[in-house]
Amino acid sequence: MDAELRDLYQQVIMDHQRRPRxxxxxxxxxxxxxxxxxxxxxxxRVELALDEGKRIRRAAFSGEGCxxxxxxxxxxxxxxxxxxxxxxxxxxxxxxxxxxxxxQDPAVAERLGKLxxxxxxxxxxxxxxxxxxxxxxxxxxxxxxxxxxxxE
Ligand code: ZN
Numbered sequence: 001m002d003a004e005l006r007d008l009y010q011q012v013i014m015d016h017q018r019r020p021r022x023x024x025x026x027x028x029x030x031x032x033x034x035x036x037x038x039x040x041x042x043x044x045r046v047e048l049a050l051d052e053g054k055r056i057r058r059a060a061f062s063g064e065g066c067x068x069x070x071x072x073x074x075x076x077x078x079x080x081x082x083x084x085x086x087x088x089x090x091x092x093x094x095x096x097x098x099x100x101x102x103x104q105d106p107a108v109a110e111r112l113g114k115l116x117x118x119x120x121x122x123x124x125x126x127x128x129x130x131x132x133x134x135x136x137x138x139x140x141x142x143x144x145x146x147x148x149x150x151x152e
Contacts, residue, residue: 009117017067022077026060034063034148035137037129042069046137054085061134068127072118073134079115085142091115092135099128 029047036043044063051057059077080088094108095115099122109116121127129151140149 006120009120012114012117013067013071016071016074020061020070020074022058022060022081023074024060024062026058029058029060031141031144033137033140033143033145035133035140035150036148037065037069037133037151039126039151040066040069040130042066042130042133044069044073044134044137046073046134046141048138048141050085050142056080056083056085056088059138061137065133066130068118068121068130069133072131075115075117076134076138079113080138088138088142092139095135096132098122099131 025045026047026049029049031048031050032045034043034045042063042065044061044065047060047062048056049058059080061073061077065073079091083091091112094111095118097108098104098112098116098119102122104119109119118131121131133149133151136149136151
């Protein structure tokens with residue numbers, strides 16, 4: 001990855017960390033779950049308003065996490081709003097591949113849009129859990145799982 005792109009990516013992540021979007025408890029969510037990443041100490045709660053057509057109307061998160069965790073949760077809430085669960089699974093699948101596969105398919109990055117800024121995290125395996133915590137918590141929320149999810 002060239003230095004200019006890396007800088008741009010870092011700026012986007014910093015911006016979301018400083019001013020997280022959809023942050024704070026939501027009014028009357030119908031799905032929620034908690035997630036914990038013991039390796040880093042990230043602890044978040046994801047809340048959703050899921051409609052009858054299985055489309056995410058609103059998504060919010062709260063809690064405390066490191067820069068990567070917070071920025072990832074913030075961007076995730078933006079990325080999934082308005083999407084069906086099937087579409088959401090597709091985004092998560094692409095995101096997971098971006099973070100874990102060395103051999104990158106350009107079509108995957110294209111599908112991710114802004115979430116592609118996390119490509120640099122691939123070089124720091126410990127941070128992958130920070131970046132995916134919000135997504136695992138989102139899945140638990142969709143299933144309305146009561147036990148907190150952990151990345152361990
Ligand atoms: Zn973290």
